[in-house]
Amino acid sequence: MPPRPYVLLSCATSADGYLDDASPERLILSGPADLDRVDEVRAGCDAILVGAQTVRADNPRLLIRDPRRSARRAARGLPAHPARVTLTATGDLDPRARFFAPGALRLVYCATPALPLATKLSGSAVIIDAGDPLSADFMLDDLAERGVARLLVEGGARVLGDFLAADRADELNLAVAPFFVADPAAPRLNLRAPSPAGPMTLAETRRVGEVALLRYLLGPGGPDHRFLRWAVELSRLCPPSDSAFSVGAVVVGEDGEVLATGFSREQEEHDHAEEVALRKLAGRNLGPDPRLRHATIYSSLVPCGARASRPVTCVQHIVAAGIPRVVFAWREPRLFTDGAGAEQLRAAGVAVTELPGLADRARSVNVHLTDGPSS
Numbered sequence: 244m245p246p247r248p249y250v251l252l253s254c255a256t257s258a259d260g261y262l263d264d265a266s267p268e269r270l271i272l273s274g275p276a277d278l279d280r281v282d283e284v285r286a287g288c289d290a291i292l293v294g295a296q297t298v299r300a301d302n303p304r305l306l307i308r309d310p311r312r313s314a315r316r317a318a319r320g321l322p323a324h325p326a327r328v329t330l331t332a333t334g335d336l337d338p339r340a341r342f343f344a345p346g347a348l349r350l351v352y353c354a355t356p357a358l359p360l361a362t363k364l365s366g367s368a369v370i371i372d373a374g375d376p377l378s379a380d381f382m383l384d385d386l387a388e389r390g391v392a393r394l395l396v397e398g399g400a401r402v403l404g405d406f407l408a409a410d411r412a413d414e415l416n417l418a419v420a421p422f423f424v425a426d427p428a429a430p431r432l433n434l435r436a437p438s439p440a441g442p443m444t445l446a447e448t449r450r451v452g453e454v455a456l457l458r459y460l461l462g463p464g465g466p467d468h469r470f471l472r473w474a475v476e477l478s479r480l481c482p483p484s485d486s487a488f489s490v491g492a493v494v495v496g497e498d499g500e501v502l503a504t505g506f507s508r509e510q511e512e513h514d515h516a517e518e519v520a521l522r523k524l525a526g527r528n529l530g531p532d533p534r535l536r537h538a539t540i541y542s543s544l545v546p547c548g549a550r551a552s553r554p555v556t557c558v559q560h561i562v563a564a565g566i567p568r569v570v571f572a573w574r575e576p577r578l579f580t581d582g583a584g585a586e587q588l589r590a591a592g593v594a595v596t597e598l599p600g601l602a603d604r605a606r607s608v609n610v611h612l613t614d615g616p617s618s
């Protein structure tokens with residue numbers, strides 16, 4: 244069974260937390276810059292999920308707008324647009340909705356009693372019996388089996404609230420618009436139970452045009468697990484290679500601020516993820532960034548202790564930068580070099596934490612190397 248998809252929740256709210264107003268017209272909360280940011284996020288996902296009521300009320304296209312992004316996906320062997328996914332207890336959806344337009348795979352997860360009504364959609368989408376009552380866990384497992392590694396959930400209120408309350412989300416991107424709705428009849432993030440995972444981990448705050456983007460990491464295990472899962476997700480962005488691993492790295496300061504991120508081959512052909520992240524920080528300072536003296540570097544693969552492509556290993560980069568702590572997911576299989584990175588780091592006085600529960604996820608990005616004919 245492949246690992247469950249990484250679940251990224253994305254929505255825009257008013258400054259008082261509303262997702263829409265109560266009028267029949269859709270309230271536009273994002274500006275052009277934020278719509279473009281969401282387009283980039285969409286392009287990095289395998290599927291986009293919205294609830295049936297959003298299909299009915301907003302009639303969204305759920306397509307990637309920028310053709311260059313679709314072209315980049317196609318060049319990587321991906322469909323030009325992510326799959327569109329919805330879930331319904333009633334099966335009451337109009338096959339003429341834009342959701343069902345050609346251009347992307349359409350999946351409808353339907354509660355068993357509604358299957359007869361949903362047959363009218365069978366020419367326009369794959370209809371999947373998701374149980375009675377509909378099981379979101381079944382849906383996530385089924386999406387994983389269909390090759391969905393990253394799922395973007397774009398609403399609406401109930402679906403977002405259910406994912407949060409059930410601790411099924413890994414990330415929340417919240418774009419806060421600079422106005423109020425102030426209408427209790429309007430939909431807002433609707434958690435029917437408090438999230439069991441406790442406070443979210445704030446990973447980023449950014450101005451995007453007129454909206455404030457808040458990027459939170461969620462999920463079990465606290466900040467170490469959450470930042471490491473993010474590092475694994477970054478590894479999916481690596482340009483493909485038959486001779487080097489795909490790795491992601493996140494450098495986090497003492498106060499939880501993300502100082503830099505990197506992934507393999509992000510800037511140059513032989514780049515390692517940790518090296519890229521540290522290079523981004525070095526570029527802005529004369530010596531090593533002083534914040535690194537109290538930072539943690541999260542890496543999906545143990546930092547390399549031996550390397551064929553360049554003279555300086557990632558262990559040496561980390562030690563030279565003065566980083567006191569490393570957290571990693573996957574021990575390097577001895578494919579390309581005789582890596583003993585964890586032991587070398589410990590010998591240099593760096594605290595090393597291994598989270599093997601995330602190793603399968605880090606490895607799954609590299610199966611073409613580990614399960615290929617050369618291994």
Ligand SMILES: NC(=O)c1ccc[n+]([C@@H]2O[C@H](COP(=O)([O-])OP(=O)(O)OC[C@H]3O[C@@H](n4cnc5c(N)ncnc54)[C@H](OP(=O)(O)O)[C@@H]3O)[C@@H](O)[C@H]2O)c1
Pocket residue numbers: 253254255256261262263269270272293294295296297298300301330331332333334335354376377379397398399400401402403405430
């Ligand atoms: N601001 C934003 O970023 C944003 C984004 C998206 C949507 N929105 C807004 O959100 C509003 C819609 O939100 P909403 O809460 O009314 O609807 P929703 O979350 O889009 O969809 C809810 C519907 O999805 C199906 N569903 C969800 N969970 C299910 C489960 N566990 N089992 C079975 N069926 C399930 C049901 O469909 P059936 O009714 O068919 O059974 C349910 O009625 C709209 O006003 C829209 O504009 C805002």
